[in-house]
Structure formats: C-alpha cells, structure tokens
Amino acid sequence: MKTRDADRLALILLLTPFVMWIGLLIVLPHAGVVLLSLREKVAPRMFEYGLGNYIAFLKEPIYLNTLMRTAVMSLLVTALALLVAFPVAFYIAKVARARSRAALLLLCLVPLWVSDLVRAFGWIVLLRETGIVSSALQALGLAAGPVELLYNDATVVVGLVYTVVLFMIVPLVSTLDGMDDSLIEAGFNLGGSRLTVLRRIVVPYAMPGIVSGSIIVFMLTAGSYLTPVLLGGKTSMWFTEQIYDQFITRFNWESGAAFGVSLLVFTSLVVWIGLRLTGQQLATTVARR
Amino acid sequence: MNAAEPRSALLRACYGGYVVLFFVYLVAPLAAACVFAFHDSEFAALPWRGFTLDWFFGAAEPRLGMFHDRRLLVGLANSLVVGLVVATAATAIGTTNAFLFERKDFPGKRVLFVLMVIPLVIPGVILGISILVFASSIANTLEERLDLELTFLRPGLVLVVLGQLSFLTTITTLVIAARLRKLDGALEEAALNLGAGRARVLATVTLPFLRPALVAGFLVAFLVSFENFNTTLMLVGSDAPLTITMYDRMVKGGSTPVLNAVSLFLILGSGLLALISILIQREPTRPAAATPEA
Numbered sequence: 001m002k003t004r005d006a007d008r009l010a011l012i013l014l015l016t017p018f019v020m021w022i023g024l025l026i027v028l029p030h031a032g033v034v035l036l037s038l039r040e041k042v043a044p045r046m047f048e049y050g051l052g053n054y055i056a057f058l059k060e061p062i063y064l065n066t067l068m069r070t071a072v073m074s075l076l077v078t079a080l081a082l083l084v085a086f087p088v089a090f091y092i093a094k095v096a097r098a099r100s101r102a103a104l105l106l107l108c109l110v111p112l113w114v115s116d117l118v119r120a121f122g123w124i125v126l127l128r129e130t131g132i133v134s135s136a137l138q139a140l141g142l143a144a145g146p147v148e149l150l151y152n153d154a155t156v157v158v159g160l161v162y163t164v165v166l167f168m169i170v171p172l173v174s175t176l177d178g179m180d181d182s183l184i185e186a187g188f189n190l191g192g193s194r195l196t197v198l199r200r201i202v203v204p205y206a207m208p209g210i211v212s213g214s215i216i217v218f219m220l221t222a223g224s225y226l227t228p229v230l231l232g233g234k235t236s237m238w239f240t241e242q243i244y245d246q247f248i249t250r251f252n253w254e255s256g257a258a259f260g261v262s263l264l265v266f267t268s269l270v271v272w273i274g275l276r277l278t279g280q281q282l283a284t285t286v287a288r289r
Numbered sequence: 290m291n292a293a294e295p296r297s298a299l300l301r302a303c304y305g306g307y308v309v310l311f312f313v314y315l316v317a318p319l320a321a322a323c324v325f326a327f328h329d330s331e332f333a334a335l336p337w338r339g340f341t342l343d344w345f346f347g348a349a350e351p352r353l354g355m356f357h358d359r360r361l362l363v364g365l366a367n368s369l370v371v372g373l374v375v376a377t378a379a380t381a382i383g384t385t386n387a388f389l390f391e392r393k394d395f396p397g398k399r400v401l402f403v404l405m406v407i408p409l410v411i412p413g414v415i416l417g418i419s420i421l422v423f424a425s426s427i428a429n430t431l432e433e434r435l436d437l438e439l440t441f442l443r444p445g446l447v448l449v450v451l452g453q454l455s456f457l458t459t460i461t462t463l464v465i466a467a468r469l470r471k472l473d474g475a476l477e478e479a480a481l482n483l484g485a486g487r488a489r490v491l492a493t494v495t496l497p498f499l500r501p502a503l504v505a506g507f508l509v510a511f512l513v514s515f516e517n518f519n520t521t522l523m524l525v526g527s528d529a530p531l532t533i534t535m536y537d538r539m540v541k542g543g544s545t546p547v548l549n550a551v552s553l554f555l556i557l558g559s560g561l562l563a564l565i566s567i568l569i570q571r572e573p574t575r576p577a578a579a580t581p582e583a
Contacts, residue, residue: 010393011389011393011395013385014385014386014388014389014393015389015395017381017382017385017386018382018385018386018389018401018405021382021386021454021455021458022401022404022405025420025451025454025455025458026404026407026408026411026419026455027404028423029419029420029422029423029455030415030419032419032422032423032426033415033418033419033422036422036426084311087304087307087308088307088308088311091304091308095294095304104308106564106567107312107315108315109563109567110560110563110564111315111316111319111560112563113512113513113516113559113560113562113563114319114516114555114556114559114560115515115516115518115532115555115559116516116518117516117518117532117535117536117539118319118322118552118555118556119318119319121318121322121535121539121548121549121552122317122318122319122320122321122322122552123318124539125318125321125322125325125333125334125549126317126318126321128334130332130334130335131334132321132334132335135334135335135336136335162314162315162318166315194295215410216409216410219410219411219412222412223411223412223413223414223415223519224519225413225414225518225519225522226518226519226536229540230539230540240412240414240519243414243415243418244414244522244523247418247421247523248523253422256418257418257422260414260415260418260419263412263415264411264412264415267410267412268410271410282403282406282407282410
C-alpha cells in the first residue's frame, strides 16, 4: 500500500507544474480573451455581453477581406514551401551520400534558428530601392534607374516562403529518412515510371511529414507579423497587424479580442480540415519529433 | 548505385543544380545583412566604399558602433535576462512534464497531451494578447477591490517572460520526453535492486542520462526566447528586448549599418548555440558511421 500512496503523491507532484502552466498561461488567458470579445461597451464604464464585436467585424469589409487575404496567402505560401522543400528534403534524405547528408541537414538546421527579424532585414538590404539587386540591375544595364522591389505581394510571398521553408524541410527529411530504399527499387522493378513511384510510393510514405510540416508552416505564416509588415509595408494588409492595431494603437481591446478569436478559430478550422482530409492526428503529427 | 537518384546525367545535374540554388536562396539574405556590417559608409547600400569596424567599435555619432550604443546594449541585456529566466523555467517544467507523460498513467492523459501540444500551433500574437488581457484583468480587479497596484502585471519584462514561457514549455517537454522514452527501464531497476533509493537513482542514473536533452532543451528555449518577436511585441513595456529595439529602428528607416553589425552578431550567436544543441543531442556512445541522422 505504501508504494501506491507514493505513486499517487508522485503523480500529484508531477501534475502540479503542468496544470499551473497550462491553466494559468494557456487555458484561463484564452478563456479571458473569448470573454472579453463578447463584451460590448454600451455607455462609459457600462458593458453588456453579446456578439456585437463579431457583427461589427463581419460588417466591415476591410477586416473580413484582410482575414481572407491572410488565409489565401498563407495557403499559397504553404503550398509553395512544400513544392520548394520536397525535392531538397528528398535529396538530403535519399540521394546525398551519408557524409554530405549530415552536412546538408546541418546547413538547413542552423539558419532555422536565425531570427525572423534578421532574415527580413536581409531581404530589405537586398531588395530596397538602394539595395543590392537594384544596383546590380542598373550596373548590368537592365534597369535605367533605381528599382523598388519591396512593398508588393510577390516579395511578401517570397519572404514568407523563406522564413518558413525550413520548418517544412526538417519534418520531411525525418520521415523520408525512415523510408527503405528497397521500396523505391521495388516500385521500379514492378515497372513503375518515376512519376508513378513518386505518386504511389514516396508521397504516401512521406504523408505524416507533409502534414506536420504544412500545419506548422501554415500556422507560422498566418500568425506572422514581421515579414508582411517589413516587406509589404503599408500594402501588406495582414490580419495580425489588425489585431495589433486594435490592441495597441486604438486601445479597443474588445474588438481586438474578437479579431484574435476569429483568427484562432479560422486557422484551427483550416488545420482541422487538413487533418481530416489526410487522416492524421494533431498530437501524432506535430509532436512527432 | 542509388535507386532514388535520377538515371540520366542531365537530370542528375539539374537536380543537383536545384539543390545548390536552394542553398543560395537560403544564404543570400543572411550574407547581404552581414557584409554591410563592415561597410565604410553611413548607408548599407552599394557602391562598396571600403572596410571598417566602426559599426562594432565606433564610439561617437554618426559612427556609433553596437558596443557603444546604449539602447542596443540595454536591449541585449534585457534579452539575456528574459532568455535565461524563460529557459530555466521551461526546462524545469518540461522535465516534470516529460516524467508525467512518459512514466505515469492516469485518466484523461490523452486529452492533457493534446492540451500540452496545442501552444505550438497558437499564433504568437494571440498568445501575447491572451496573457496581456489576463494579467490586466487581474491587475484591474485588484486595483478596484483592494486598491492594490501590482506593476508587474502591466506590460513589461515579467509579462514577456510569462508569454514566452507559455509556448516554450511545449518545446522543452517534447525534447526531454523524447530522450526519456529511450531510457532502458532495466537500468533504473538494476540500481534499485542494488539498494539505491529513488532519489539516488534519479540523481545517478536518470538525470545523467537526460542531461543532453536538458541542455539542448535549455539552449533551444533560450534561442527562441532571444529571437521571439510576435509574443513579445504585445507584452513589451518601457524596457524593450533587443528584437523590439531593432525593429523600432528598422521601421523608422534611415538607419546606419549598425543594424547589420547587430544582425551579424545575432547570426553568429544563434548559429553557434544551434550547432551546440544539435551536436549535444547526437548519440556520443555509438560510432559516427552507425549513427542514424536525427
């Protein structure tokens, strides 16, 4: 009996920090945001509960358009990141020889940890009117005067793909790494073309990695702030910017909270649909590493 | 012969070329940011005017280097303090979480595990506003009811620490739990059979085995904290960490290459820490050739 009591005590001791952390820093604060988003100001210092903030959000086309724009561009960035990353991941996991494989993976892992701020700054130095690319184009005679390459959607997309692509490569490499080469050989021996082997063997095998990479990349993109603001300037129209604006600039916390909940619900919905379509589960994909 | 490799030489060359191109894309912006740290001019732009170390060691305006720029140094100190506190707390809670999920069985474990993973998929801005709203509502209630003014619940470094801790604990938990899963229970059993108490087994068998994961978890948490922007932006008060200070200068524009110098410093620092954390997590006991890549 003594060991059972000791086990119970150990369980309680281990549960305490977990519950404090998840309760005080995640569950209660998010419940607080939901509650705040339902609060409407009816008179100075007088509040009522209702859906007014959400209705105001839906009625204002700028806000709704910004959310839609953020969602569409995030999906585009996710798809592009997958497209760019898959061949590189396949190369690292399957084509490269053992020694260069470790070096290439390291080359991917180290910039992964460089701050988004520094990466966005690097793009600014490259692409601004007085930047390196603009100067190079002029020197080569391809442009008559300075070219401003910042502040347009294409640049924002390129910059976003850049900030998130490594989060796609790492899970892809780790799933493809577990794949036996003989599976590919068997596919060829059975008469499959390169495309068939890729479509019927490699991609299905890599699916958990594709899903976990896509979820992380989509959430990072939809929640990003620095890259759209710095590379897109005033034209960026990113939803996190609206949340910041409501909270910090206008000090309208009720409406900002409603924006935050909308973003969270919307992104969760996209992730949930993605998980359902591919038959994966959140805990097993994201926590796989 | 490698079955995965394209057979025709042309396709092989194209594939290799694509991979090279990708790494150029990966490195180009970082290289661009770094090169101008040594530019002998007030502008981080071509044409190249020569080499200087002024942007690191310059002592006076207009050539104020990063090691003499008070605001940047204060930001750096704030970031270091926040990073150390957050990493310590996240590693501690991550360790207990790892034991909770790897060693204990209890009703509702699956639900709690999902709850543990969720902070990773919540956008940082939303983590920030939720902590801001929660802390402010507590502070407001205390002020109205008890006339108690708790300044640490207002935007500032304490809230920055709490905001970053909210999602970094998930990362440390995953890193440490992965290592704990690999520990052969027979080792601890043997120590218990040989008469060691539970505390002794923990100190002499379990924790030494976990050490690489503890160090790696700490380093990763420190790095992510140091570089965090989104959550920090919503919670920052008058004393800003380095990323916020840098961002303020970037949006204002017209900044000198001192920002490039800071960027170089950050790239080297984070690259070094990342390298250490990766090398630590490798299995040291097995020969390198037999080690499967991460």
